[in-house]
Amino acid sequence: MDGIRTRWYKDAFIYQIYPRSFCDSNGDGVGDIRGIISKLDYLKELGVNAVWLSPCYKSPNDDNGYDISDYRDIMDEFGTLEDWKEMVAGMHERGIKLIMDLVVNHTSDEHPWFIESRKGKDNPYRDYYIWRKGKGKDGKKPPNNWTSRFGGSAWEYDEASGEWYLHLFTKKQPDLNWDNPKVRKEVQDIVRYWLDLGVDGFRCDVITYISKREGLPDGKFNIGAVGDEHFTHGPNIHKYLNELFTEVLSKYDCMTVGEAAGVTIEQAQLYTDESRGELDTVFMFEHVEVDRYFRMFPKKLSLPRLKAVFAKWQLGLRDKGWNSLYYENHDQPRSLKRFTGDYGNLRKEAAKMLAISLYMQQGTPYVYQGQEIGMTNYPFKSLDEHKDVVIRYVRKALGVFEPLLRKVVLKVMNIRGRDNARTPMQWSAQENAGFTSGTPWINVNPNYKEINVEAELADPDSILNFYKKLIAFRKNNDIIKYGNYKENYASHKDIYCYERWWHGEKLFVLCNFKNKPVEFKATKDLAYETCELKLHNYGYDRTAPEDMVLRPYEAMVFLIK
Ligand code: TEU
Ligand code: CA
Numbered sequence: 001m002d003g004i005r006t007r008w009y010k011d012a013f014i015y016q017i018y019p020r021s022f023c024d025s026n027g028d029g030v031g032d033i034r035g036i037i038s039k040l041d042y043l044k045e046l047g048v049n050a051v052w053l054s055p056c057y058k059s060p061n062d063d064n065g066y067d068i069s070d071y072r073d074i075m076d077e078f079g080t081l082e083d084w085k086e087m088v089a090g091m092h093e094r095g096i097k098l099i100m101d102l103v104v105n106h107t108s109d110e111h112p113w114f115i116e117s118r119k120g121k122d123n124p125y126r127d128y129y130i131w132r133k134g135k136g137k138d139g140k141k142p143p144n145n146w147t148s149r150f151g152g153s154a155w156e157y158d159e160a161s162g163e164w165y166l167h168l169f170t171k172k173q174p175d176l177n178w179d180n181p182k183v184r185k186e187v188q189d190i191v192r193y194w195l196d197l198g199v200d201g202f203r204c205d206v207i208t209y210i211s212k213r214e215g216l217p218d219g220k221f222n223i224g225a226v227g228d229e230h231f232t233h234g235p236n237i238h239k240y241l242n243e244l245f246t247e248v249l250s251k252y253d254c255m256t257v258g259e260a261a262g263v264t265i266e267q268a269q270l271y272t273d274e275s276r277g278e279l280d281t282v283f284m285f286e287h288v289e290v291d292r293y294f295r296m297f298p299k300k301l302s303l304p305r306l307k308a309v310f311a312k313w314q315l316g317l318r319d320k321g322w323n324s325l326y327y328e329n330h331d332q333p334r335s336l337k338r339f340t341g342d343y344g345n346l347r348k349e350a351a352k353m354l355a356i357s358l359y360m361q362q363g364t365p366y367v368y369q370g371q372e373i374g375m376t377n378y379p380f381k382s383l384d385e386h387k388d389v390v391i392r393y394v395r396k397a398l399g400v401f402e403p404l405l406r407k408v409v410l411k412v413m414n415i416r417g418r419d420n421a422r423t424p425m426q427w428s429a430q431e432n433a434g435f436t437s438g439t440p441w442i443n444v445n446p447n448y449k450e451i452n453v454e455a456e457l458a459d460p461d462s463i464l465n466f467y468k469k470l471i472a473f474r475k476n477n478d479i480i481k482y483g484n485y486k487e488n489y490a491s492h493k494d495i496y497c498y499e500r501w502w503h504g505e506k507l508f509v510l511c512n513f514k515n516k517p518v519e520f521k522a523t524k525d526l527a528y529e530t531c532e533l534k535l536h537n538y539g540y541d542r543t544a545p546e547d548m549v550l551r552p553y554e555a556m557v558f559l560i561k
Contacts, residue, residue, distance in 0.1 A: 009201070009255040009280060009364050010322065010481060013471050014099065015048040016368045018330040019056050019078055020064055021424050024436035031424070031435070033079035033087050040090045042453070046372060046464075047471035050097040052203050052257075054330055056084065057103075060110050062172035063389050064422075066101075066205060067108035071190045088198050097200035099255065104187050105206045106173040113186075114174050121161055128183055129174050130166035131158075132216065139163075145218045146227030151393040154227065166216075168209055168231070170389055178210045178240055191248045201255035204279065208260045211236040223294040233267055241271070241278040250277060257281045257324055257364075261295075265316035272321040281364060283324050284313060288332055298415045301339060303513050304491050311498075314361055314485040323363025327354060330368070333420040334377045343515055346553055347374050347451075350515070351463045352537035353555035355470055357496050357511045360480060360557055367467070369425050373456050374463040377420040378445050383410055387442050388418045428454040470535060473557075479507050494518045495550070507534075508558040512550040522546045528560040 023035030033056065043051065055065035056078045065075060074084050091098050107114055116125035132143035134157065142155035143164055148171075155164040156171040166175045176183050191202065211234030219227035241258075249256060258271060260282040271279045286309045291301040317323050327335035335354055336343060343350040351374035359365050380386060383395065383406065391413065398405055414420075419442060426448040427434035433448035445451070456462035474480055483500035495518060496511040508526070512518045522545060531544045535557040542548070542556055 007280075008097070008253070009050070009257075011476070012050040012097070012255075012364055013048045013474060014050040014052050014364060014366045015043055015046065016052045016054070016329055016366055018054045018369060018422060020054075020441065021422050021435070022369055023425060023427070024438070024440075027436060027438040028077070029436050029438040029441045030077045032077065033074065033083040037083070037087050037090055040087075040094055040096070043096060044094040045468070047468055047475070048367070049095055050099060050200065051091060052099040052366065053101065055101045055103055055205075060108055060172065062108070062170050066103050067106070067110075067170070067173045068103055069108040069110040069112075072193055085197070092198065098198070099201040099203055099257070100194055100199050101205055102191065102202040102207075103205040104176060104190070105209050106167065106169060106175045109172045109174055117165075117174075118158060118160070121163070127180050128177055128186075130177050130212065130216075131161070131163045132166070133162075134164050144216050144227065146216070146230070147225065148393070149225065150390050151224070151397045166212075168206070170393070175212075176210075179212075179236070184240060184243060188244060188248050191244065195248070195252045195254060199254070201257070201280075203283075204256055204258040206261070207241070207258040207279070208232050208237065208263065210234070211240060224296055228262070232262055238270060238276070238278060242276065245277040245279075255280045257283060259283050261285045265312065268317060269320045272317075281322050281324050283326065283329075286313070288327075291338065292416075296416070298412060301341075303493055303496065306339070307487060307490060307496055310361065311485070311487045311490065318362070318485065323361065324366060325358050325361055325363040326366040326368070327358055328368035328371045328421060329366070330421050331418050332368075333416060333418075334375055335371065336374060336376050338377075338415075340513065340553065341515060343553070346515060347376075348461070348463055349537050349551075349553040349555075350374075352466045353511050353513070353553040355463075355467060356509060356535055356537070356555040356557060357513070359470055359474060360498070360500060360507055360509045362480065362483065362485060362500070365474070368421065370421075372464050372467040373426065373451060373453055375423075375426060375451060376445065376447060377414065378423050378443065380410065380414050380417065380419070383413065385443060386413055386417055386419050388422070390418060426452040428452050466535075466537070473534060478502055479505055479559075483507065488523050495520060497523070504561065506560040508545050508560055509556075510545055510550070510558075511555040512553055515552045517552065518550045520545075520548050520550050526560070530561045532559045533557075534559050 020031050022031040023039050024031050025034035056074055057068045058070035058073045058075050059065045059068050074081050088098055113125050113128045116123050117129045133139050135141040142153045146154040148154045154168055157164050167173050168175055209231050213230040256279045258279040263282055263284050268282050271282050289295050290305045291299050293299050313323055340350040423445045424435035424440050429449045432440050433444045456464035479500050479502040483502035486499045488497040494514040498509050500507040533542055537555050
């Protein structure tokens with residue numbers, strides 16, 4: 001490789017901001033860039049050294065910014081490019097890098113390219129998107145059976161030209177045609193534009209979908225995801241990523257993380273192998289799918305299955321590739337309850353345990369806004385309270401059956417719904433959790449009086465202060481960064497116990513995932529001279545990983561030499 005690129009992301013702790021719900025500076029009920037600027041000191045004190053910012057580009061907001069109409073400017077509701085520049089400068093002053101969301105599988109249907117493309121078959125932009133003739137005598141049937149990830153056909157008919165365009169998400173998110181070299185050149189220019197403005201990296205939205213199989217063949221039966229095998233890790237994906245890397249990314253000291261639902265270890269190695277020059281890291285999804293049937297319907301969490309996924313990835317990317325560690329993001333429900341079951345009055349203990357269980361692993365850690373104060377799912381009482389565009393698609397799919405199924409759909413969406421993570425950040429016990437002085441675009445979780453930043457800053461024992469300690473502990477910790485991984489008691493239903501070791505030092509991590517006392521038997525082969533308790537969610541009163549009865553959600557980390 002060219003040697004310019006450093007691997008700074010291996011020492012990063014990344015905080016994800018969903019700008020719409022983070023902090024509103026002007027009282028219009030929508031979070032914005034000046035709101036982020038006002039919280040930069042908060043981020044610095046938390047100790048994170050990078051931010052992944054969900055899309056803040058111009059957008060009609062069909063999918064909250066994941067539908068971009070101008071890649072080079074800021075969404076009106078969020079502020080201006082000048083505000084953005086001030087934000088980046090403020091981040092860099094505080095030693096915080098900025099990773100922008102790169103959404104280039106699709107644009108908005110209001111992007112000038114699509115507006116042109118739609119004008120007719122001869123338009124020079126026609127081939128920027130994926131247009132096809134329909135099936136059937138009159139061409140009124142979609143070109144193939146692929147489904148949108150949000151439900152329904154992935155094709156939309158255009159009366160004027162009598163052709164269909166492909167959209168793997170909403171019909172306002174037409175897929176770009178990456179087989180067109182002009183499209184790839186446009187993407188390179190966009191990426192270069194932001195890197196030149198000082199951006200430090202990109203989270204690449206659904207990047208594994210960009211290359212579609214020639215001929216767009218019908219997909220096999222697959223609940224909720226027909227066509228997957230023809231566009232996930234498609235035929236030219238590695239070529240296109242390598243081209244973007246060679247032409248642009250390799251020339252900057254930046255990092256990339258590709259969103260890669262369904263990725264296997266073998267594919268992840270290909271994407272992230274440094275000698276190939278594609279992506280730096282990927283987000284795998286396996287651990288957030290262990291409690292789902294068909295990646296969709298809620299299923300009881302099995303701890304052994306979750307641990308098996310962690311072990312597989314920790315070992316699988318050990319020497320080749322690099323893991324991304326996350327429990328939450330803007331598409332996932334909150335991790336509390338999901339991974340801990342009913343925590344009763346032990347929210348703090350449960351949240352700290354989850355942090356220990358994940359962040360002692362090897363990889364780049366991500367924390368999603370609100371996770372650091374233990375925010376919880378929202379108690380939605382009706383489908384109308386869900387703002388997510390996904391709900392619109394779900395309701396459409398239900399059609400006349402909606403009244404019949406409403407209760408069960410609400411139940412599923414309350415467990416799974418993306419809006420669980422999108423309620424406003426809870427800053428204080430003031431009205432609207434201190435998020436806005438106006439009317440928030442989405443309801444604030446009613447528990448904000450109890451769960452908020454201000455209260456947690458004041459409580460030395462809070463989840464927030466625990467995160468600070470954990471983040472500081474991870475920093476420059478070579479055992480966490482380089483150490484080997486070994487799991488103990490893999491089939492244990494309640495306990496997650498793993499070791500990391502490096503150059504004669506070891507971290508011993510012990511977590512009780514259940515809201516009940518659980519007996520722990522010391523591992524036999526553990527020899528040591530000194531043993532220090534480094535992190536603990538109950539009073540720091542343990543001396544060694546010996547036989548003991550773990551308290552509900554008790555978790556600890558020992559440094560053993
Ligand atoms: O998500 C891609 C994706 O696969 C999601 O559909 C995910 O499976 C789903 O949200 C889980 O419920 C990315 C973005 O993160 C998401 O916010 C966007 O809606 C989507 O791409 C389209 O850009
Ligand atoms: Ca605002």
